[in-house]
Amino acid sequence: MELTENSVKALLAKLPQLKTEIQKVIVGQDAILDELLVAFLAGGHCLLEGVPGLAKTLIVKTMSQALHLSFRRIQFTPDLMPTDIIGTEILEEDHVTGKRFFKFNKGPLFANIILADEINRTPPKTQSALLEAMQEFEVTYGGQTYPLDKPFFILATQNPIEQAGTYPLPEAQLDRFLLLIKIGYPTEQEEFEVLNRTTGTKKADVKAVINAEDIQQAQALVRQVTINDDLVKYVSSIIRATRPDTTTVPYIKEWVRWGAGPRAGQALILTAKARALLKGRYAVLMEDIHAMAPAVLRHRILMNFKAEAEDITSDKVTAELIKTVERPKNIG
Template sequence: MDTRETEIRELLQKIPLLKNEIRKLIVGQEEVLDEIIVALLAGGHCLLEGVPGLAKTLMVKTLAQALQLSFRRIQFTPDLMPTDIVGTEILEEDHSTGKRFFKFNKGPVFANIILADEINRTPPKTQSALLEAMQEFEVTYGGQTYPLDRPFFILATQNPIEQAGTYPLPEAQLDRFLLYIKIGYPSREEELQILSGTTGSKKAVINPVVTAEEIISLQQLVREVNISDDLIAYAGELVRATRPATTAIAYVKEWVRWGAGPRAGQSLILTAKARALSRGRYAVLMEDLHAMAYPVLRHRVLMNFRAEAEQVTADEVTRTLIREIGRVN
């Protein structure tokens, strides 16, 4: 076995170690945890949605503890300003010369992992402060560009049941999130385990098991995972079929207002590669595309007013497309 194969094998062993550390505090939510790790490996960002009390914040904090990365939490509120996220210039004085100068004081966005808590509680002006950071991995202030530390991973949370005092994320910003992950209630057994494990005096210790350099190496390795031309073509057809103007599928024409753009296809292929790698495979299977289609398309397929009234969701559209398009020809 050559050195490269040994390095790859050692890197892949880090993924189950990371999951095991997170499971010390997080009970259940296996699919959610898998999708968060997929997004991390793919180098994208996540939007987490769930009712209060489902450990969204705890999951992100535990992930940060298991990684040897800097972590900052930003609590989004209606009075939060863009400078509270990006940073601002402050006037300082050189005591040796007496000259005054402006110095850029970096905001909390200058960290490896950012928890944007309740992102929909702040106005669009402040929400947009994250746009450049999410897409370009840099921040511009006063005409000067400041690169962000890598890896850079934003996990934003939002509460789906409270609408008063919230500002829905614009489609342009939604599209910047690689995955839109929905968190549901735990099962009966998982809830009993949560109740017994969190009400005593014993506290789990989370050990950092993956470094920043290892995360970057894994992200580069994801790009090298093989995917066949047939599966690439299938991913393209799946995304194109979400567009009511060009699709032949009646279900889409009936319920969808706008379909997904090319970025959805890129995200689908990249996350399928990350999912394959997280399972120790070096080639994408159809099951990877099917599994990642839901969190990839969930926020990129816009339903029409009738669908919203009758509670037809983007997940149902994706399920129908997978069934209609079928297997690769």
Template sequence: MEISESNLKELIFKISLLKKEIQKVIVGQDIIIEEMLVALMAGGHCLLEGVPGLAKTLMVRTMSQALDLSFRRIQFTPDLMPTDIVGTEILEEDHVTGKRFFKFNKGPLFANIVLADEINRTPPKTQSALLEAMQEFEVTYGGQTYPLDRPFFILATQNPIEQAGTYPLPEAQLDRFLLFIKIGYPSAEEETRILSSTTGAKAEKVQPVIGAEEIKQLQALTRQVSISDDLISYVSDVIRATRPDTSTVSFVKEWVRWGSGPRAGQALILTAKARALFHGRYAVLMEDLQTMAFPVLRHRILMNFKADAENVSSDMVTQELLKVITRPKVKI
């Protein structure tokens, strides 16, 4: 895809403009917003986890308003069926011939941005209906395959503290999410600003600043960002070190049950490229890889029972790996 230098600068400018539009409504959470936009640029999906009241749904809705794209929200519940999100065939009649026929009625999954709200509240059968859509960007119903509109971006939310009536996402589906983003409480200053800005009469208006074609251009440009062979080897070393069977890191052997697969390395490189472009650079730095390692590996390192009992998290494993894995000797 050939893009002129002026168009390239305009696209990068629109990324910063997009962030500013979202920040009209969302106070703080700069890192969270950046990670969501990085996932969009990399062409992947996000899983957001946080306790109630941290504006997870508002954040996604605001982002959709700043993007000139179609948006649908699906509220996941225990009685939700796969056909409720994918769609179903309905019987129609041709008024001219009188013949009846089945027509596929597309579900809410057929949108550019899909908010899968409280995804862990629906049974595995319905959760699995998302798998094909997330990986292949298409759905199959009644033996017929229907392509999804591009760009296609799923933002799923889940609540980490309520376990009753929830169905933990299986590892196969977790791996389909490019990033697992954890949302924490705001700082004291941010919370004061939230209370001030959300309890008055004035409501901020978010304007769409970028459309589907420009996003597809950004996604293509992201893959063209350069990364050195040394950094690719470093990514491979980090990913292979997460696997207890072959890892030489004692921390991993003690706490990890299963390590990350090759998809984790692909995700780390792609998101590092997107982060570099987000910051106006055309080459990946070590900083990009180390920053994106946490949301990329958070759901791809499975901890053992001992780790769960002693509150050792996958983030702690990632932090340890970034300390001990040898970095490239050349200055990147």
């Protein structure tokens, strides 16, 4: 469907409405909500990390209510099997002919929005079952491939790896998440508001403001946002600077075990485009790249033991790179 100027304006007007509906339930967390919307517009999956009780699950559930899409929640546990999320074949009988046959019974992955709750509570075998779905938007069972519904968006939550009973996600799967969003404790005023809202009788009425067609159009529109070639080279310079084998940056060689791959550059450009669109612009600015770099790179830069001992995180490395990598001249 070709988007006209009026339909583009109508589509962009719905994006702030989506955030407004979510904020009927979620107090504060403006930056978190913006990053979630960016990932959604860019067509990627998101990983939310934070200690228990910070409303990670509530944010995802509320977002699904504001979107006119099918939603399934998968609670990951140590005994969860791959077939529990993909689906399995069941034996059925044709009552007319009496013949028996196997029919594929679709699992909870067959929905538009998947809440993968506490994804690091389940063993790697089940975590890896998500890989094909996340990358190819399809699943394979018994040699047969089944396409997933579109749009397809996995929002996974995890508790910090240091906590007991967790299984760190494999690097290959981490890289499939467009963004890793860290959720911290609320401010004093936000916590006061949370307590006020959640201990009374009043319940927020969240309305669905965007449907599947709107989302697919918005995702197509993101691809049309322009980015200057100099900014593309700048993104490439940042990504290449994260690699200790080839970089000339001393602290990368000192602290980083391995750096980000080309998918990180793709993610940074796409999310910068999505952020520009959310801000009502049709061109990427330097601020879009800088705003999205931490969430794009924090799970794609692996720190070494020396960095961990000195409390040097991937976020600190990203902040240093933004300061030191040469910027293109005359770019806003």
